[in-house]
Structure formats: C-alpha cells, structure tokens
Amino acid sequence: MEYDTWSTEQESATVAVDGHDLDVAYYDAGEGEPVVFCHGIPTSSFLWREVATALTGEYRVIVPDMIGYGNSAQHDGFDRSIRAQEAMISGLLDQLDVGPVTFVGHDLGGGVGLRYAVHEPEAVDSLVLSNAVCYDSWPIETIVDLGLPSTVESMSVDDLQEMLDEMFREGVVGEADDAFIEGMKAPWNSEEGLISLSRNAIGTNTSHTTEVDPSEIEATTLLLWGADDEFQPISYAERLESDIPDAELVGLDPANHWVVEDQTDAYRRELRLFLDNQTEGISN
Template sequence: MTLRRTRIGELTIAYREAGRGPTVLLIHGWPTSSYLWRDVIPWLAPANRVIAIDLPGFGGSTKPLDAPYDLPYHERVLDGFLDDLGVDRLALVGHDIGGPIAVSWALHRPERVLGLGILNTVLDGEVSDAAAELLRVLAAPGTRNRLVSPRGLATVMRLGVAGGTRLDEDTLAAVAAPFADDDAREALLRAANGLDPRALAEVTAGLTAITAPVRIIFGRHDPLLPDVDRAVARLTARIPHADATVLDRCGHFLQEEEPERIGRLLATFLGTLAAGPARTG
C-alpha cells in the first residue's frame, strides 16, 4: 500500500488509503507512522474508507522544526487534511499519542464523530517509571540523539512488544527510514515533547462528555503503562459505555503483534456504528 500525499498549507501530509464506505481515520503514535497500520487496514477496508495519516514530524510528512506539536496544532492539521479529502463525519482510532490527538479533536467537534477507538495510550495522566524515564532521555542532551538513531528506534520498538514477538529487520528499517537526517530526528524529538501535560489533563477531564461509541483495545504487556488493567478501568469509569478488551499476548505496539485480531475487533466495532453523527451531553 503506497503512500499518497497532499498539501495542507506549507505541509506535505502523507497517508495511506483503502476501501469505500464510512470513513475511519487511523492515527499513529510515537515514533511510528501510518506504516504501523499496514496489516490492520485490509481488515477494515472491505466496509470502510480507511485513511491512515502520517502526522507532521513522522513518516512521509513534512517534519517542521518550528511547529509546536501540541494538541491545537494537530487538530488544525487534521481539520485541513480532512477538508482536503472531503471527509465530514468519521470514526477515529488513535494509538499512543494518537489517542489524545483523536480524543481532543473529537471533543471539540462532536457532531462529526461517529465513534472512537483508543489503543494503548495514556489518557488518565498517570505514567509509569519507564515512561517518565523515556521522557527524561528524550530531553537530555547527552542521550536524546541516540534514542532517535536507527539503533535507538529499534530498541524502542523491541521494548514495545511482548516477549514472544520478534520484529524483523525490514520492519525496524521501515520505522527508522523517515528519520535519516539530523533535522528529521530533531523534529521527532520535538514531536515527543509537544503535548502539554495541562492539555492532556483537559482531555482527561473531557472523557466524561463523550457519548459517541468507544472501543478500547490494549495490549497487557505495555512497559509504558504502570498497570494496563487499572488504566483500562480508569478509562471505562470515565466512559461507562465503552467496550474494552485487553489482549494478553500483546505489548504497546499491538498492531505489530496481532494485526488480524486488532483488525477484526475494529471492523466489528465500526460495523455497529450508527450512520448519524454523535452528540455530547
């Protein structure tokens, strides 16, 4: 599935697209891209128009060094991107930092949201010691550049899958390929630090207002979450109508580990969505 590209202002935004029907937008996290969804998309495309975006700073999209990479910035990019593709109402599925980006966009545009999927992300403000250490490394001058080197990115990806999963060299090379020069790696570092904790707290507070259908799918063995069962319980406490599944054999990058299972679960969810827009109360 080849990358397509479109211009949004001064940005080139890359994306993958397949299928016809109601639109679902897949939003990756750090340090991945639409490539992460490559084996999930075929399970959704028979009944949906599936669009997987490369966020600015990632994949084949422009990697500006002067972008704030905060939630309002990502929301503006999504607005322009969806307008360009002629998308009005849609479902959104977010993984990692794509989770708060998807939820924040949905909270500000509830009339356009058919449903939300949330995969292995932090939306309750609680992070593990491992996540805190990752953020420290990303900010430290002596270590930050090593983390976004090909070897560093391979380490991040390997740590993010459960013990029984081995990522092949082609996959690791594809993750690292968009960050072949110093400017691209610097943009990746800035994208990691762009989400303001105060803005994330606002997203967390807004979860209780969501009335659109919600599907939560987490891999249990995620080193970035302090306790997956507790994280999911906290999410479902704020979104009582959400349907949640925890996969025992998956870690953080569950799309790499069980893409067919993820695809089938999301396809079933998307098939249940009403044709009309959701409302928030």
C-alpha cells in the same frame, strides 16, 4: 509490506496548522464509511499497514502521518503537540470532505482522538483508543530525555537508530518482525529525522490530555488495549471505561505497547466487529 512500498501508496496534502502550511502524507483507499487511523510516537502511519489495508473492501480508510512524523513535514519551526495534531486532522478531513468518522488512535494518536472527540463531537461517530495517552499517563522518561537539547546534540543518527531498535523490540511480546522494526526506524534515519523526532518528543504535553474531560465524549468507544503494556497500563483504559459514557474495554493478551503488531489478527477481528456493529446501527 515494506516501508518503501507503503510510502509509494501515500498521497500528500498541504494543511494549515497555526498559520504554517505543512505537507501531510496520508494513505487513502477504499469506499464506504470513513475510518481514520492515527499513530503515536515514535511511529508513523506504517504502524497500521496490516490493519488499515484489510478494511478497504468495506470502508474508506485514511491513515495520515502526523506532522513531524513519517513522510509528513519534518523541517523545524512548527508545533508537533497533540493539540497541533488535532488541528492537522481536522484540517485534512475538511480538505478531503470527510465526516463524520470512526477515529482509531494508538499512543499519542489516541490522545489526539480524545481531544477531537471532545472538541468536535459532530465529527466523530465512534472512537477506538489503543494504549492511548490520557489523563496524566504520559510522557515516559525515554521520550522526555529524547526531547532535551543536550540529548539530541550528543546523539548521532546511528545512536538514535540503535535506541529505537531496542525500544521497538522490547515493546512487543516475543520476537519482533524485522519489517516492522525497519519500517518504524526508517523515517528517523537522517539528521533531519533525528532533530524532528526530538522536537516531537519535547512537544509531549500532559496538559493536552488533562485539560479535556473524557466524560464529555459522545462517541461510542472501544478501548482495544494491549493488556501487558508497561508504558500505558491497562489501568488507564479501565479509568477511561468508567469515565466515557458509552465505552467498552477489550484487553488483548499477550500484548505489550505495540498491540497492533503483537496481536494483529485479534486486533483486526475486534476492530472489524466494532466497525460492523456501528455501521449496522447507522443503517438501522
């Protein structure tokens, strides 16, 4: 699927976050138990295109662009931290009258899921974390540098596109799919996109994961991790497995940080197995 096609299938809602009314773009399809997918930085909901759409025959699938990302609000003047993204998720699901959910998060989206599961345990029945930021594992130097005003002031849109191209190609095992690369770069191919991504980068705050205790998570949790990740090593998943009371780690190998792209078929298979087991448990 191309990025433009994905974008045309999105809906839009206005969600209040910290007193700001912000446009949130999201994909919403299927019926059944709700599954919410949340991406990270510097991706968008397009990351989940091959996984989320495969579940719509059995589940209701909701895939938002975080604020500051994708086709959601990118203008200046609001917080883009995972604390704010958590508030956006809560507000969006309230509007859609959805809950409780299975929450699936990658990278920063995993950090959002950690916080949401701790703060609103009644809203999260089950949790899937993939190469997620956690503890003090983040941010990486590239993202910190991107958030510096001096960096964005000296960078052109073409410079950013080149940097992202390299990041996404190096973050997969083997040869990256061109549709994936172009789709990941598309939201940032403008001056507004450049500034928005820089604001997103400066909003990465380690305190927002170090302040929550994973041992307080009540949701059944699957840690579906790319085993070869240099950004969020599997050792952090092992720590989460030890700390979360009901957690299982499944490492996918070979897979780097963009595990959803590296191991799409295996990711879908493991996720569906987990979801089906949870649904069966609920029905019993």
